[in-house]
Amino acid sequence: MDGVDERAGRCAGRLRLVPWAEGDLWLLRRTNSAEMTAHLGGPETEEQLAARHLRYTGLRTGRKYRVTSADGTETFGSIGFWRRTWQDAEVWETGWAVLPEFQGRGLAVRAARAVREEARAEGALRYLHAFPGVDHAASNAVCRGAGFTLLGQADFEYPKGHWIRSNDWRVDLERGD
Structure with a gap:
C-alpha cells in the first residue's frame, strides 16, 4: 500500500479504492452492458440497478469501492467484498x-490485491472467495494473479435464479494466502 487517506480509501500502486457513494450509480449503469454482464446473467433493469446501488451504499459488513487512478481523475471500475x-x-x-x-x-x-487487504483489515472472517464462471478466462486470471487458490468448481447462483458453473477461488486472510 502506498498510504491511506481515510476519506478516499487505500491506495494500491497507481490506483485507489474509493468508498462507494451516492453519486456512483452512473458506474453501475456504465457496466450494465451485454458485454460487461455476459458472465453474470445479462443486463439489469433500471430498478435492479437502483436497488443494487442502495445495497452498496448501505453495506453494514464489507465494502464496495470505485476503483480510480491514484489522483482520482479517472475511474477504472469497481470492486468490493461482502x-x-x-x-x-x-x-x-x-x-x-x-x-x-x-x-x-x-x-x-x-484492485483484488488491495481488496484482500481491506477484507483482512476488517478482521471478521477468515476467508475471501471469488466465484468467476469456469469459462470467464479474464476473471479467473485475475484470481490467479491476485494470489487466490483454486479450490475447484461449484454451481453458483448469481444473480438470484441464474445458476452458473463457477470456479471457487479462495484466500486465507489469516495466513495471507
Missing part, C-alpha cells in the same frame, strides 16, 4: 468490474 454463507460457513465474497477501455492493464489484479 458477507455470504458458503458451504455452511460465513465467508467474504469479492467481485469486480473494469470498464472496457481499461481492461487488460492489470488493474483488476491490483
Whole structure:
C-alpha cells in the first residue's frame, strides 16, 4: 500500500479504492452492458440497478469501492467484498468490474490485491472467495494473479435464479494466502 487517506480509501500502486457513494450509480449503469454482464446473467433493469446501488451504499459488513487512478481523475471500475454463507460457513465474497477501455492493464489484479487487504483489515472472517464462471478466462486470471487458490468448481447462483458453473477461488486472510 502506498498510504491511506481515510476519506478516499487505500491506495494500491497507481490506483485507489474509493468508498462507494451516492453519486456512483452512473458506474453501475456504465457496466450494465451485454458485454460487461455476459458472465453474470445479462443486463439489469433500471430498478435492479437502483436497488443494487442502495445495497452498496448501505453495506453494514464489507465494502464496495470505485476503483480510480491514484489522483482520482479517472475511474477504472469497481470492486468490493461482502458477507455470504458458503458451504455452511460465513465467508467474504469479492467481485469486480473494469470498464472496457481499461481492461487488460492489470488493474483488476491490483484492485483484488488491495481488496484482500481491506477484507483482512476488517478482521471478521477468515476467508475471501471469488466465484468467476469456469469459462470467464479474464476473471479467473485475475484470481490467479491476485494470489487466490483454486479450490475447484461449484454451481453458483448469481444473480438470484441464474445458476452458473463457477470456479471457487479462495484466500486465507489469516495466513495471507
